[in-house]
Amino acid sequence: MIDLWVRGVGLWTPGFPGAEAWCSGRSSEAAEAPEAKLLEGAIRRRATGQTRMAVEVLQQAASDAGCDLSSVPTVWATAHGEHETAVGILEMMQCGEGRLSPTRFHNSVYNTASGYASIATGNRAPSTTVSSGRELVAVALLEAHGLLQAGAQDVIAVFADEPMLPPFDARGAGAPLALALCLSRDQAGAAARLSGLRRERAQPVPLHPRFGGLYVSAALPLLESVVAQREGRISLELDLGEDGPIWTLRLDPAHHGPGAR
Numbered sequence: 675m676i677d678l679w680v681r682g683v684g685l686w687t688p689g690f691p692g693a694e695a696w697c698s699g700r701s702s703e704a705a706e707a708p709e710a711k712l713l714e715g716a717i718r719r720r721a722t723g724q725t726r727m728a729v730e731v732l733q734q735a736a737s738d739a740g741c742d743l744s745s746v747p748t749v750w751a752t753a754h755g756e757h758e759t760a761v762g763i764l765e766m767m768q769c770g771e772g773r774l775s776p777t778r779f780h781n782s783v784y785n786t787a788s789g790y791a792s793i794a795t796g797n798r799a800p801s802t803t804v805s806s807g808r809e810l811v812a813v814a815l816l817e818a819h820g821l822l823q824a825g826a827q828d829v830i831a832v833f834a835d836e837p838m839l840p841p842f843d844a845r846g847a848g849a850p851l852a853l854a855l856c857l858s859r860d861q862a863g864a865a866a867r868l869s870g871l872r873r874e875r876a877q878p879v880p881l882h883p884r885f886g887g888l889y890v891s892a893a894l895p896l897l898e899s900v901v902a903q904r905e906g907r908i909s910l911e912l913d914l915g916e917d918g919p920i921w922t923l924r925l926d927p928a929h930h931g932p933g934a935r
Contacts, residue, residue: 675871676823678815679864679928680900682741682830682856684734686727687849687884692734697901708852712743712794721790722756727852728787728834729794735854740863741828743795746856747821749831750788750803751814753889754838787834800826810889811896811910812921815871818857828858833890846886853893855900861928866900870907870924878913878920887912896925903927 685693691705708730713721721729728750736743783789785803792801800821806813811833818829832854837847858864878892885891892912899908905927911920 675819675869676859677861678819678822678868679858679861680855680866680868681828681858681864682735682737682739682854683865683897683900684731684738684832684854685852685897686730686734687851693853693897693901697898713790714794717790717793722786724752724756724834724836724850724852725787725790727850728752728832729791731834731852731854732791732830732832735830735832735856739828739856739858741830741856743791744797745799746797747799747826747829748788748791748797748801749814749817749821749829750785750801751805751810751831751833751890752787752803753805753807753810753835755803755805756783756786787832808889808892808911808914808916809921811893812871815857815868815910815923819871822857822859827860828856830854830856833893835888835890837886837888846881846883847888848886849884851885851888851890851894853890853897855893855897864928866903866928867926868896868923869926871921872923873919873921875919876907876909876922878911879909880913887914896923899925903929 683693685696686708689701689705690696708727710726710729712729788801804813814831818831821829834852836850882891896908907922907924909922
């Protein structure tokens with residue numbers, strides 16, 4: 675497998691408008707909703723909160739890397755997709771006349787965020803949306819690796835989920851989270867190198883008190899290590915009390931080689 679070079683990052687969760695703010699612990703009361711400036715007009719009005727935060731971190735990672743959003747391939751990772759919209763549709767089917775909102779219907783599919791982003795940027799490059807439970811983060815990275823191996827110069831991987839609504843099990847999640855990594859074949863301008871993606875016996879990622887069992891939160895140690903320039907093997911799966919091997923990878927800060935920023 676080829677190495678993946680991280681050229682840009684993005685993060686949004688209420689109170690933390692970016693990766694640097696999160697990693698330094700600088701919260702902001704103004705960061706109540708993602709800006710998602712890529713979305714304008716009708717598509718902005720129709721976009722859900724999950725789509726907006728996914729698009730927001732996409733733009734952050736692209737800006738950090740100097741990447742062209744009109745042509746870069748993308749991978750979108752979400753465990754449950756637009757579940758809040760889906761729950762709303764189920765309620766509409768059960769109550770009143772049972773008529774469904776066309777806007778809610780087209781917002782209910784797994785690739786909603788991908789569709790909005792591609793429309794906003796005119797991007798016709800390959801875009802994949804994946805959902806793989808506990809292995810979500812690793813599968814998204816594998817998909818990005820495949821696109822790079824097939825010839826793409828850069829790929830942006832976006833991870834976004836919200837706490838599950840009743841009656842579904844939220845596993846202690848209390849806040850939504852979106853992250854993004856701009857991955858490249860080229861080490862020029864990169865912050866870190868990712869290699870050795872594999873399954874092995876390792877300590878999984880502890881549940882974060884803010885995000886509970888949100889599968890995308892398993893990507894937090896990876897993003898934090900990129901920003902802090904920490905080297906070592908990183909686990910990519912949450913600790914959900916399951917036994918067996920988990921996905922891990924190796925991170926090396928780019929300043930260890932000639933491709934340092």
